[in-house]
Amino acid sequence: MSDVILQTRGLTKHYGGVHALEGADFTLMKGEHVAIMGDNGAGKSTFVRQITGVEQPTRGEIHFDGARVAFKGPLDAREAGIEAVFQTLALADHLDVPDNLFLGRERTKWNWLGPFRRLDYRAMHADTIAALEKTGVKIPSIRNTIQNMSGGQRQCVAIARTATFHSKLTIMDEPTAALGVQETAQVENIIRTLKSQGEPLILISHNMRQVMDLCDRIVVFRRGRICANLRAADVTGEEVVAYITGALTQPKYAVDGVL
Amino acid sequence: MTGATLGTGGLKYDHAKRHRPPELNVFLALILIVAVFEVLGQILPYMNGQSFLFDTQGRFDSIFNEARLKIIILQVAIVGIIALGVTQVILTGGIDLSSGSIVGATAMIAMSFAQVAEVNGSPNTRAVFFEQGWVDLPVLVPVVIGLICGLVAGLINGLLVAYTRIPPFIATLGMMVTARGVAKWWTMGQPVSFPTDSYAAIGAGMTPVYIFAVLAALFYLVMRHTVYGKHTYAIGSNMDAARMSGINVQRHLTLVYTIAGALAAIAAIVLSSKNLTAQAGMGVMYELDAIAMAVIGGISLQGGRGSIIGTALGALIFGVILSGFTYLRLDAYYQEMAKGAIIVGAVVLDQWRQRRAAQRS
Numbered sequence: 001m002s003d004v005i006l007q008t009r010g011l012t013k014h015y016g017g018v019h020a021l022e023g024a025d026f027t028l029m030k031g032e033h034v035a036i037m038g039d040n041g042a043g044k045s046t047f048v049r050q051i052t053g054v055e056q057p058t059r060g061e062i063h064f065d066g067a068r069v070a071f072k073g074p075l076d077a078r079e080a081g082i083e084a085v086f087q088t089l090a091l092a093d094h095l096d097v098p099d100n101l102f103l104g105r106e107r108t109k110w111n112w113l114g115p116f117r118r119l120d121y122r123a124m125h126a127d128t129i130a131a132l133e134k135t136g137v138k139i140p141s142i143r144n145t146i147q148n149m150s151g152g153q154r155q156c157v158a159i160a161r162t163a164t165f166h167s168k169l170t171i172m173d174e175p176t177a178a179l180g181v182q183e184t185a186q187v188e189n190i191i192r193t194l195k196s197q198g199e200p201l202i203l204i205s206h207n208m209r210q211v212m213d214l215c216d217r218i219v220v221f222r223r224g225r226i227c228a229n230l231r232a233a234d235v236t237g238e239e240v241v242a243y244i245t246g247a248l249t250q251p252k253y254a255v256d257g258v259l
Numbered sequence: 260m261t262g263a264t265l266g267t268g269g270l271k272y273d274h275a276k277r278h279r280p281p282e283l284n285v286f287l288a289l290i291l292i293v294a295v296f297e298v299l300g301q302i303l304p305y306m307n308g309q310s311f312l313f314d315t316q317g318r319f320d321s322i323f324n325e326a327r328l329k330i331i332i333l334q335v336a337i338v339g340i341i342a343l344g345v346t347q348v349i350l351t352g353g354i355d356l357s358s359g360s361i362v363g364a365t366a367m368i369a370m371s372f373a374q375v376a377e378v379n380g381s382p383n384t385r386a387v388f389f390e391q392g393w394v395d396l397p398v399l400v401p402v403v404i405g406l407i408c409g410l411v412a413g414l415i416n417g418l419l420v421a422y423t424r425i426p427p428f429i430a431t432l433g434m435m436v437t438a439r440g441v442a443k444w445w446t447m448g449q450p451v452s453f454p455t456d457s458y459a460a461i462g463a464g465m466t467p468v469y470i471f472a473v474l475a476a477l478f479y480l481v482m483r484h485t486v487y488g489k490h491t492y493a494i495g496s497n498m499d500a501a502r503m504s505g506i507n508v509q510r511h512l513t514l515v516y517t518i519a520g521a522l523a524a525i526a527a528i529v530l531s532s533k534n535l536t537a538q539a540g541m542g543v544m545y546e547l548d549a550i551a552m553a554v555i556g557g558i559s560l561q562g563g564r565g566s567i568i569g570t571a572l573g574a575l576i577f578g579v580i581l582s583g584f585t586y587l588r589l590d591a592y593y594q595e596m597a598k599g600a601i602i603v604g605a606v607v608l609d610q611w612r613q614r615r616a617a618q619r620s
Contacts, residue, residue, distance in 0.1 A: 075505050090503045092496035094563040095489075103493055104504030106486050115487045115514065132267040140266045 004063070005030045005169055005200050006051065011060035013046050020046040022224045024060070028169070031198040033191070035211040035232070038221035039244055044204050047221065048171055052084045053077035065168055081168035085158045085175055097142035097157055098128040101164050131164040136193045138186065152183025159190050170194065171202045176210065188214060208237045220244055227253045281557045281565070285572040292576060296583040303587065311586050327582060329465065335552070335578035336471040337462075337533070339571070340526040342549040343478050344413075344519030346570045349553055350482075351515055352495040352562025353420060353427035357434035358523040358549055361412045362542030363442035365527035369405030370451040370537035372396055373458035383453055387446060398457040405528045406521060412438055413520015417513035435546065443539040452536040462533030470529055474522070479567040491515060495562025551602045552577050559609060 006028040013021040021043045028034055036044050049055040051062055053071025062069050064080055071077045074084070091100050098121070107120040107127070128142050137156040139149075146154055155175055162170045172191075176184040191214050194201055205211050211218060212232055220228040220243040228243040228250045242248040296311040309315070312323060319325045341358045348355040371387035376394040386394050412434060419430035460466070482488035490511050493501040502508050526545075531537040556573025558565030580601065584594045 074503055078505070090497070090500040092493045092500050092563070094492060094496040099489060099493075103489075103500070104506050106489060108486060113485070115490075115511075116481060116485045118484055119486060119489060121484075129267060138267060142266065 003029050005032075005065060006202075007063040008051065009061045009063075011047070011050055011062065012058050013050055013055065014058045019224050021050065021057075024226050026219065026226065028200055028202065030200055031195075032217065033195055033201045033203065033215045034217045034219060035215040036202060036204045036219050036221060037206070037211060037240065037244055041223075042221040042244075043224040044221050045173065046224075048084065048173060048202070048204065051077070052082055052171060082171065083162035083165065083167035083169070084171040084173070085155070085162065086173050091146045091154060091158060093147040094145055096145050097132075097139060097160075098124040100146060100157060101128050101131065101161050105165075127164060128160075131160050134193075134197075135160050135190050137190060150183065152179050152186055155179060155183070155187055156190060159187065167199075169200050169202070171204075173204045174206065175203075176205070176207065184210075208240065211240075212237065222246055222249075225253065229253075282568045282572060285555070285557050285569055285576070289572055289576050289579065292579055292583070296579070296586060299587060306587070309586075311583065327586070329468075331575070331578040331582045332468050333465065334581060335574045336467040337526050337530050338545050338548045338577075339471045339552065339574040340467075340474055340529065341523050341545055342552040342570050342574055343474055343567065344522030345546070345549040346553045346556075346558055346565065346567060347478070347482070347491055347515050348427070348519050349550070349558050349560060350491050350495045350562055350565060351512060352498070353512070353516075354550070354560075355416065355431045355516065355519050356428065356546050357412065357416060357431040357438055358519065358526075359542040359545035359547070360435045360438035360442065361409055361520055361523040362527040362530065362545055363539060364412070364438040364445070365405050365408040365524045366531040366537040366541045367442045367445045367451055367539060368408050369401040369524075369528050370454060370458075370531045371401075371445065372404050373398070373401035373454040373531075374451065375453050375455050378453050385449075386453070387451060395455060398455065398461070401454075401458055402461075402528055405524050409520040409522070409524020409527070410517055411520070413517040413523070414513065416520060417516030420516060421509040421512040439539075439543075442541070446539075448539055450536055450538045451531075454532065454535060458532055459535055460532070462529040462531070467529050467533060470525070474525070475567060475571050482567055487511075487514070492563055495564075497563075548577070548598075551598065551605075554602060554609070555605045557609065559613070560606065 004027055006026070008024055008026045011021060011024040011026070012019075024043075024047055026047070036047065038044050046055075050057045053074045053076050056070070056072070064082065069080060071080070077084075092103060095103070102124050107123040108117040109120050110118045125142065132139055132142070135156075137160050139153060139156065146157065149157070159170075159172070159175065176187050179187065188210060191201065191203070195214070203211070203215060215232050218228075218230045218232055218235070218240060219226055220230070220240065222244065227246075228248070230240065230243070239248065243250075293312060300306045300309050300311045310324065311327070314322055314324045341362065345355050345358060372393060373396065374386040374388070374394050375383055376386070377383055383389060383394065388394065416431050416434050419425060419433070420427045423430070482491065490501065490506050493504070493506060494508055494511060498508060527542065530541065552573040553565070553570050554560065554573070555576050556565065556569035556571070558569060558573075580597060581594060584597065
């Protein structure tokens with residue numbers, strides 16, 4: 001049980017009459033990389049919004065790092081150690097890399113000055129370099145502002161933020177959807193680095209090759225329910241597609257009258 | 260620190276080459292404008308070769324026309340103090356239209372606590388609080404009361420913007436009209452005059468310039484080196500990101516508008532002291548001059564971009580243009596027209612530069 005980092009039981013979210021997520025039982029082991037796949041509207045993003053505290057579930061339990069949790073907001077989840085890289089990157093365009101990594105949790109001196117306490121740029125720069133080296137992110141200059149960076153570099157900064165704060169779980173929502181070939185490769189390398197360091201990861205992606213390459217397990221969502229839990233080594237891409245489209249359902253997830 | 264050591268993955272990067280500070284452009288514009296006036300003075304026949312910048316008649320010890328330089332700085336120092344606060348508001352992506360009216364109301368109220376008991380040997384019965392005996396008060400009283408006025412007005416602005424989610428334009432427009440009403444109501448439109456010597460000393464001579472310089476240096480450090488400054492830029496740059504990062508955006512916005520109100524109050528105290536009188540119409544249009552200084556100095560109206568140095572340079576450009584028109588003996592009408600054109604020009608230039616930067620990346 002202590003090897004489990006995240007577990008949900010019967011996680012359910014209704015928006016009015018819409019059952020966006022229904023009875024999701026999901027388990028993630030420490031050091032494991034799991035992909036979440038599914039068609040648009042299958043409930044992937046809804047699931048992520050529940051476990052990152054952006055929304056509160058209608059029913060069900062979330063257990064994180066050995067304790068039951070009920071996040072009131074994304075900050076709660078972040079403090080508990082869940083770092084999410086969202087599709088909208090949540091970076092401040094006019095600030096540079098250390099400013100963005102430490103936004104809202106700056107290293108400071110002279111703390112008796114309250115809101116006017118002094119920023120410790122030296123410490124933040126050193127920590128930023130260390131975090132980027134650790135994740136293998138290549139940035140020509142951390143003093144460059146985000147607006148002057150390519151999409152891939154921005155994505156890397158957003159991902160490096162998770163490494164800076166020794167998060168216990170990283171969640172990436174389609175991190176390469178808007179990137180070119182080379183930039184995608186860079187992001188995938190970072191994900192491999194996280195894997196080698198034993199950092200658990202939930203990856204939402206539509207890219208079958210990427211998922212097969214990077215993840216241990218694939219959980220497929222369909223119409224708000226989990227319909228398959230597959231070991232990436234045991235299945236082919238065609239089979240996964242069959243689960244996504246509804247041609248196949250694993251017996252234990254079959255629900256009468258719904259699918 | 261050099262740029263090369265601040266990269267990772269062995270990539271080379273020349274920081275100085277890629278990053279010409281935008282303030283440098285503003286500084287170059289300042290020099291260009293001075294040069295244009297200097298050349299016009301030499302060319303135009305009716306100027307008889309008078310110099311704009313230099314001392315050609317041997318009136319001063321230095322080679323510069325010190326009298327003109329002093330006037331240039333002095334006439335923008337007071338609005339410059341307001342512009343320091345307006346800059347912070349604009350950096351959050353907001354706007355403050357109320358600063359001129361806050362100057363009016365604060366000047367009236369502060370001045371009424373700074374009046375003398377006797378004028379030319381006879382009792383100053385027209386003092387606002389003569390009957391209560393609140394005359395010849397120590398200088399600290401009007402200064403503190405003035406600051407409180409500015410803080411309260413700014414706090415109301417901030418609370419409205421942060422918690423009711425009405426646009427800053429509307430919130431501060433309301434304060435602009437209300438504060439002007441307070442300024443007129445305070446003495447039923449009568450001017451307030453005859454301050455104590457100690458109050459009159461605040462704005463005497465070049466003191467406004469020193470006050471502006473100290474405040475500009477202080478807020479340069481605050482914006483560059485404190486959490487307050489960083490969060491101000493972050494909110495203006497991407498409010499959602501700031502919120503997601505755990506910054507209390509509402510509390511921070513309230514603080515920014517409150518500080519802007521306090522700076523307007525300081526300007527009011529200095530102005531009423533310098534003029535030795537306060538009138539209900541004081542500070543009309545100052546809010547727009549302050550915004551203009553910020554915009555000329557490269558503060559982006561979209562928020563998140565610009566610096567206090569930019570605003571200080573913007574204030575100097577403003578002063579040079581006003582002085583330059585006087586120097587060329589052009590009517591004040593032309594001054595106003597040119598001011599308007601320069602404000603619009605600065606914003607157009609800024610947008611054009613931003614679009615070009617976006618295309619490059």
